[in-house]
Amino acid sequence: MKLTFLGTGTSHGIPVIACDCAICKSRDPHNTRTRSSVLITDGSTQIVIDTGPDLRTQMIREKITWLDAVFQTHDHADHLNGIDDLRVFTWDTPLPFYAAQEVIDEIVKRFGYIFSHKIPGSGAPSLDMRLADPGGVMIGSLKVTPIPVYHGCKIIYGYRIGNIAYITDCSGIPEESFTLLKDVETLIIGALRYRPHPTHFTVDQAIAASRKINPRETYLTHFCHDIDHAVIEQKLPDGIYPAYDGLTIEVMEVV
16 A cells, blocks of 8 residues: 655645745755645555645646545645546546535535536536545545544544554544554654644644554654754654655555
């Protein structure tokens, strides 16, 4: 099973529009970050988690030609607003799209044209909206299980796929969700910046969560422009790494 980081940046992306800070002007390609999303591939099965506004360029960059399903963590623009670019994967058959009910309701409200059949030739994607089952969903060889986490006062989803867990916009993990994360070997978790934020883990908070979950390896993602890749790479404890756009990791065992 392979996981590719399509994007590892926060809502602004990096470089940030009109910003002249050192990170936004950096020549290190690791500091150029599109909005956070991942692709997971296991043989002939391929899924994506989140459809941010950079989805088109991410798919072109990674030469993605098919998807079997989409899983959505929540409905914020930086994770959702590339949904229209799914249309190329739905010419032959509707694409299964999994999310919580409140997220589905918001998508139908915000992108009503996708679900209207009154506009022939509109080119809208054909999506098969489905609830993400708390007990897990089988997509080909992959079992995908929602992991409820706090994003501020809101509950959103991370996802566990085999022995990988992907948790981005997170400010807290309910105790019952740690049970769902038992024996995870590879953890991907958001670490917005060093300073506190009301709806996101800091770097130190993400490290603390990783130690409680106790995976074999952890990758930090969803960085803002406070984070310099080369600097944080040197500071992180053993077994914890900064992710970057285009990084692909392989996990040998699927449970």
